[in-house]
Amino acid sequence: MSVRVVVADDQDLVRAGLVMILRAQPDIDVVGEAADGLEAVEATTRLRPDVLLVDIRMPGLDGIEVTRRVAGPGVAHPPAVVVITTFDLDEYVLGALRAGARGFLLKDAGPELLVQAIHAAADGDALIAPNVTRRLLAAFADRAPTGPSQPVDPLTEREEEVLALVARGRTNVEIAAELFIGLSTVKSHIASLMAKLGARNRVETALWAYQTGRV
Missing domain, CATH: 1.10.10.10 (Winged helix-like DNA-binding domain superfamily/Winged helix DNA-binding domain)
Known part of the structure; x- marks a missing residue:
């Protein structure tokens, strides 16, 4: 079965490029697009995709708030959310993952890693761009208030x-x-x-x- 995806990015050219890459895959079906955060929430709620690919910076609602609304605690049957951004900042990564995201990619990651992230998210994996994985986890550890149980x-x-x-x-x-x-x-x-x-x-x-x- 194809992985059903909604793509949300406020930049038309970027969104079109992401859609083109994903539609070139035989087992990925782009079922909807969104140009801002509110559209992303509406499209995800209405279309119920397997994966929401969402930009971190968008008008209306940012990607973190979108993630919280569609996949945060207490949300029934949430989609897998993959956050994609040009901004490699710890607070974005941490915020997205705490809101319920299952993957985090930079926009320069390339088509292959993008497709891997979509499939990984649909399969229940959490794929984070390799160049931020170690620093992200180190940041999590540094901010942990107590030692691990x-x-x-x-x-x-x-x-x-x-x-x-x-x-x-x-x-x-x-x-x-x-x-x-x-x-x-x-x-x-x-x-x-x-x-x-x-x-x-x-x-x-x-x-x-x-x-x-x-x-």
């Missing part, structure tokens, strides 16, 4: 391996290939990790790995 049930050796790769920004497909295990097995390990750590998403799982010195 330890799980009641210790992690298995395989879960430790999966955790390290999640913390390095690997997708489920990449983890499966690196560890020579099935994709469903990877998903099971990640679900177990999140349950043991009390993490709400992959980013919090990765943060725990950084805080405990595993990465």
Whole structure:
């Protein structure tokens, strides 16, 4: 099945370029576009895409507020949100992820990484541009008010391996290939990790790995 995507960016040329790249993929279907934050919320609510690709700076509502409204805490059946921006600033990344975003890309990331981020988000992964992943997680760790809690049930050796790769920004497909295990097995390990750590998403799982010195 095709991944259904809504693209939201206030710059017409940029939005047209993103749409063109995604529509060139046989398994991605761009079902809607939006030129500002309010349009993005409306289109996402009406069209119910699998993924919302949203710019961080837009008139009306910025990408962080859009993310909070369509995928924040308490939202039923939220889409996966991938934030894309020209601004590589910690507060944007942190704000987007805390609002519920599942991916974060810079606009110079290139078509290949853009497509990977869409698929990763649709599959439940959190893909963050590699050039900001380490700094982002370091920023999370620096701002954490207390030390990380330890799980009641210790992690298995395989879960430790999966955790390290999640913390390095690997997708489920990449983890499966690196560890020579099935994709469903990877998903099971990640679900177990999140349950043991009390993490709400992959980013919090990765943060725990950084805080405990595993990465």
